[in-house]
Amino acid sequence: MIRSEVLRDIAPVISDQLVVCNIGLPSQELHMIDDQPSNFYMLGTMGLSSSIGLGLAMAQGQKVISIDGDGSVLTNFGTLPTIANNAADNFILLIIDNGSYGSTGDQPTYAGKKTSLTEVAKACGCETVIECAAEDTAETLRAALASDKMTIIVSKCESGNIKVPVIQMDPVVIRDRFMKEVERRNAS
Amino acid sequence: MAVEDQILDGLLANNIEFVTTVPCKQLAGVIDKVENCPDIHHVPANKEDEGMGLCAGAFMGGKRPAIIMQNTAIGVTINTLVTLTQFYRMPLPMLISYRGELGEPVACQVEMAVHTKALLAQLHIPTYHFHHEDDVREFDAILKHTFMCNKPVAILTDAAFWKGY
Numbered sequence: 001m002i003r004s005e006v007l008r009d010i011a012p013v014i015s016d017q018l019v020v021c022n023i024g025l026p027s028q029e030l031h032m033i034d035d036q037p038s039n040f041y042m043l044g045t046m047g048l049s050s051s052i053g054l055g056l057a058m059a060q061g062q063k064v065i066s067i068d069g070d071g072s073v074l075t076n077f078g079t080l081p082t083i084a085n086n087a088a089d090n091f092i093l094l095i096i097d098n099g100s101y102g103s104t105g106d107q108p109t110y111a112g113k114k115t116s117l118t119e120v121a122k123a124c125g126c127e128t129v130i131e132c133a134a135e136d137t138a139e140t141l142r143a144a145l146a147s148d149k150m151t152i153i154v155s156k157c158e159s160g161n162i163k164v165p166v167i168q169m170d171p172v173v174i175r176d177r178f179m180k181e182v183e184r185r186n187a188s
Numbered sequence: 189m190a191v192e193d194q195i196l197d198g199l200l201a202n203n204i205e206f207v208t209t210v211p212c213k214q215l216a217g218v219i220d221k222v223e224n225c226p227d228i229h230h231v232p233a234n235k236e237d238e239g240m241g242l243c244a245g246a247f248m249g250g251k252r253p254a255i256i257m258q259n260t261a262i263g264v265t266i267n268t269l270v271t272l273t274q275f276y277r278m279p280l281p282m283l284i285s286y287r288g289e290l291g292e293p294v295a296c297q298v299e300m301a302v303h304t305k306a307l308l309a310q311l312h313i314p315t316y317h318f319h320h321e322d323d324v325r326e327f328d329a330i331l332k333h334t335f336m337c338n339k340p341v342a343i344l345t346d347a348a349f350w351k352g353y
Contacts, residue, residue, distance in 0.1 A: 044267070045237075045241070045271045047238075047241075048240075048244075048268065048272065051240075051242050052242070052272075053245060054245060055241065055243060055246040055248075055249065058249070059229075059245065060250055076235075078238050082242070171275045175277070178248060182248060186250065
């Protein structure tokens with residue numbers, strides 16, 4: 001399974017959740033597969049999906065899923081200790097780990113070599129870290145949502161991309177639509 | 189009233205409930221105040237761009253954020269300021285220690301100080317410079333301005349303002 005197939009698989013699970021989605025192809029794929037006002041698409045800023053998601057989780061009560069990649073977690077490695085030491089039980093970090101920088105031409109990452117993001121997350125102090133096969137991502141995510149515990153999921157999938165259009169929505173429109181949805185869910 | 193207390197009062201008066209910090213010696217007093225304030229959620233960050241990501245998330249979750257950091261971080265946060273904070277039009281007050289100004293004992297800090305205002309100007313970030321103790325009186329108005337215009341705004345605070353450190 002490649003990342004776009006994982007996203008297709010988890011779409012029914014995350015469709016009604018607040019989602020912060022990583023820069024590049026992951027956001028473009030999610031936008032194509034299942035665009036929702038509850039999705040915040042990153043159009044830039046490599047590495048910050050987990051930070052934005054954690055900030056959002058700490059600021060309000062709804063569950064938040066950050067979809068991240070192995071390359072972007074490596075870019076913002078400092079995020080893992082911050083997550084561990086500021087545990088928010090409404091936060092799930094889903095790292096789709098294909099061992100490559102997919103959006104830039106599938107150059108290998110160190111996570112696809114010697115470095116285990118699962119072990120790093122544990123070493124940083126994250127208490128619930130689950131590594132799963134790509135095929136089990138939807139089920140693992142479903143269980144994490146039901147657990148009410150901050151969870152880091154490392155989904156090991158294959159490297160590879162599909163052709164997908166860029167997101168043409170204006171960033172302010174993405175942000176405004178998302179904020180209205182966050183506000184609506186917290187009001188009801 | 190000490191400037192640290194005036195800064196904390198300004199944050200509270202403007203409903204800033206989420207503050208992320210990367211420490212600097214000059215800012216130690218104000219970071220301490222933030223940490224011990226029950227009305228502010230303080231999240232120390234490992235790097236300033238990470239902190240700006242946390243602030244973006246908090247803002248979208250309905251909390252007014254602020255970041256406290258050193259001017260040396262301007263270099264590592266340019267991409268985040270441009271592609272996240274500015275591109276999505278989010279407000280972000282940045283209380284920045286202006287290291288490398290008069291009274292600075294560490295020569296290397298001057299190397300970044302000479303670029304600080306030029307970089308902020310290049311990024312079209314409204315920039316205010318606190319040099320005299322009384323300059324803190326503008327803090328409240330600067331915060332209101334930040335949340336009025338939905339922009340990152342820089343408040344540079346130099347060694348003279350902090351009366352040495």
